[in-house]
Amino acid sequence: SQTIHQWPATLVQPVGSPLSLECTVEGTSNPNLYWYRQAAGRGLQLLFYSVGIGQISSEVPQNLSASSPQDRQFILSSKKLLLSDSGFYLCACNRGRNTEAFFGQGTRLTVV
Amino acid sequence: KQEVTQIPAALSVPEGENLVLNCSFTDSAIYNLQWFRQDPGKGLTSLLLIQSSQREQTSGRLNASLDKSSGRSTLYIAASQPGDSATYLCAADSWGKFQFGAGTQVVVTP
Numbered sequence: 001s002q003t004i005h006q007w008p009a010t011l012v013q014p015v016g017s018p019l020s021l022e023c024t025v026e027g028t029s030n031p032n033l034y035w036y037r038q039a040a041g042r043g044l045q046l047l048f049y050s051v052g053i054g055q056i057s058s059e060v061p062q063n064l065s066a067s068s069p070q071d072r073q074f075i076l077s078s079k080k081l082l083l084s085d086s087g088f089y090l091c092a093c094n095r096g097r098n099t100e101a102f103f104g105q106g107t108r109l110t111v112v
Numbered sequence: 113k114q115e116v117t118q119i120p121a122a123l124s125v126p127e128g129e130n131l132v133l134n135c136s137f138t139d140s141a142i143y144n145l146q147w148f149r150q151d152p153g154k155g156l157t158s159l160l161l162i163q164s165s166q167r168e169q170t171s172g173r174l175n176a177s178l179d180k181s182s183g184r185s186t187l188y189i190a191a192s193q194p195g196d197s198a199t200y201l202c203a204a205d206s207w208g209k210f211q212f213g214a215g216t217q218v219v220v221t222p
Contacts, residue, residue, distance in 0.1 A: 006155075032208065043116075043214040044201070051208060059209075090155055097208055098143040098163065103156040 002027040006091050006104035013111055019064075019078040021107050023091030026072070031093040033074040034101075035066055038088040050074060086111045114139045114206040118213035126221050131189035133216045135202035140180045143205040147176050147187050150199045150215070159200075160187070192220045 003026040013019060025031050033050040046059045048066035056066050063082060067075050074091055091104040115138045125131060135145070144163045148156040160169045162178040162185065169176050173190040189196055199217045203210040 004155075034210070036212075044203075044210075044212040046209055046211070049209060088153075092156075092210070098205065100158055100161045101146060101203070101205075101210055102158060103148070105155040106153075108153070 002093055002102045004091055004104035006107055010108045013081050015111055016080045019081050021076040021089055023074040024072055025093045028095050034092040035076050036090045081111045083111050114204055114211040116204050116211050116213040118216050122217045124219040125192055129192055131192050133187040133200050135185040135213055137183045137204040140183055145178055145185045146203045148201045194220050194222050196220050
């Protein structure tokens with residue numbers, strides 16, 4: 001099975017500051033990669049997914065962006081954070097269509 | 113658009129009772145359905161994956177069924193233990209994207 005490393009585990013950032021969350025995958029090559037956000041009391045919302053090298057799709061228009069600079073690496077970024085960006089961010093991967101998904105331990109982001 | 117619903121939202125049972133968690137989805141064109149467990153402040157741990165061609169999957173005390181035609185999956189946990197206390201999430205894989213339910217929060221009391 002794959003192992004996903006996410007960091008940092010917690011982050012407190014002021015409004016208007018930049019953001020960079022990193023996720024790396026071990027145990028497979030060329031995985032599909034996903035960023036989810038989990039707001040308090042709500043379900044997981046798919047933000048971005050990467051299927052294939054260099055192909056990143058956005059599910060929800062917002063001030064966040066995602067990139068995959070190399071195989072098994074997925075980065076979530078923002079140039080200027082908003083209060084509404086606070087939440088629990090989870091990185092996930094699977095080996096391809098119709099395979100088991102694995103999740104990282106998440107990053108708790110608080111924008112103040 | 114795929115919508116996933118989980119009922120009940122919360123459940124409290126005494127230790128030893130069997131747990132029944134329900135998940136429904138609106139679009140039956142799914143690749144698979146996966147059940148996860150989430151402990152407070154943690155990521156998701158995969159429990160069971162049911163392929164769209166399968167009717168059920170079993171792992172230890174866990175059994176998950178899938179009825180695509182009716183858009184339902186059920187997770188059964190036999191002989192619950194306090195360590196089973198967590199939030200359980202189901203996710204439908206539609207066209208390579210996982211759509212999640214809001215989860216069922218389970219408390220097993222000693």
